[in-house]
Amino acid sequence: MNIAVCVKQTPDTETRIKLTEDQKRVDESDINFILNPYDEFAVEQAVRLKEAHGGEVTVISLGPDRVKTAIRTALAMGGDRAIHLKTEKHPDDPLVTAKALASVLKEGNYDLILLGKQAIDDDHNQMPSILGALLDIPAVTVVIKLEVDGNKLTAEREIDGGHEILEFSMPAIIGAQRGLNEPRYPSLKGIMRAKKIQIEEREVATEPEQLKVESLQYPPPKSPGKIVGDSADAVPELLRLLHEEAKVL
């Protein structure tokens, strides 16, 4: 099976985010970058499929030089080849990224293209679907279970209030959701194996962006909690507040 995994490097979930002065970007100076957590599920699934069915896993990432670390992580988890699409920064516009990825994916003739359902930095949730449209192949996202039978794929995905099971055939695109698998940690041996893999670098001319980030804002500070009481007597008041103030009931 010829598998591609598209991965993005994102700030660590533990990082305290600071914005640049113009409030248009995240200040990258003190940030620890990681492999996007949803992409870990995609990499893990790709490696498991390779282990079960044979083939090769190609890791593809677009972005500045630093994204190589995310590529290495994916390789250390079991990827075989890697392509780095070099750009100055991550485009704001997902369509621009998708077009650049699509051109590389077309060449590769992949049976299966896996990626995280979303990146935890810009949270667009668009990449699997746009790629599906650009490549004109089935794209199934928010996938929590994937089965392969010859050329046929069965995917279970989360939808509002339930699960949906879809059948389709390869080539196809999968957007991985938490629960698809338990990603492995890269082993020390895997890290050293990854070190020896040459990452293929390609310059990409990205198209002009049609979507631009106008400004970023910090989340509003959390208002302090309120203790209504400490016995059953407080329940009616609690219900009233949940209903009228918090409006969750």
Next chain:
Amino acid sequence: MVEGSDFLGIFNRLSEEERLVMQTVRDFVREQYLPVIREYHARGEFPMQFVPQLGELGLFGITVPEEYGGAGLSYFIYGLAMQELERGDSGLRSFASVQNSLVMYPIYRYGSEEQKKKWLPLLAGGEKIGCFGLTEPDHGSDPGAMETRAQKTDAGWLLNGAKMWITNGSIADVAVVWAKTDAGINGFLVEKGTAGFTANKIKGKFSLRASDTGELVFEDCEIPEENRLPLAKGLRAPLSCLNEARYGIAWGAIGAAMACYEEARDYALSRVQFGRPIAGFQLVQEKLVEMLTEITKGLLLNFQVGKLKDMGTAKHYHISMVKRNNVHQALQIARSARSILAANGITDEYQTIRHMLNLESVYTYEGTHDIHTLIIGESITGLSAFR
């Protein structure tokens, strides 16, 4: 605001794979180990379920060549891994220290080809657990005075004596045991289940609770000649193993110190007294500054000695300096962090007191703080102050 414990950006000097190893072990500890450590600490047990995973990650036999199942990596990477393991708990790092430096190392360095082929891959994968028996009930700092004896017989050796305070003692499948023979000190691989060999768990510990510590007893225990480490001759052999482990401890202690510092700093920022975060008071700031300065110095020592170790020029007294300094400072940092956490600092809701108590063991084992003082003292004066 400077986040984390790397004030001078020392880790920016790491290569990509060094950084990945550090991050991987850190993630493993944070995501898998920390959620359960409190429970195992309370129970006084090592969480055995992690052994296979530690093996899969490649954390056993880090510097042992790949042909024997190791990862074949540098001592520098070994150090980084120990740092991150001890960020979790000294017991976790101790387990790895013993397996790597006190069991796999002597088999690799002093064992026969058959011993290496048989044991190293099993130990690397975590399928077998080892321990190292040097200390005895009556001989700690002066192991040369050991009483355990191995008597040559027609069939092999007859082992008699007892070893005390042995990490992993009661859970090990194989013990590297040091005993006196007519030809000086020798090392023996004693397998679990050997007639005349018993191991008892030491109870009532207030320190290193999430680590197994045992007593090994040998009563006319028959050991075949093929279980003797053929190349280990004299006290130098076990001391060379300790040297390996001490090197890792120096890194580990800084990991524990970082955990305490980071917890204390976060606590100080959120704890409000007299109308402001306690981190705003000068006395609290001084404590935090002292902690971070010592962590930074300890890291720099580790980086230098790590480089010496990989160049093959690290002397035993170099390693004494990093072990002595870093463990001492880590213990001071843990105590200081505990004082910032105040009442909250005495419960296991926070990790600091667990580290603080653990570090008391680390201060004593692998050569006490004072013994390392004498080792360094001898190296700079030429005068031995041991006896």
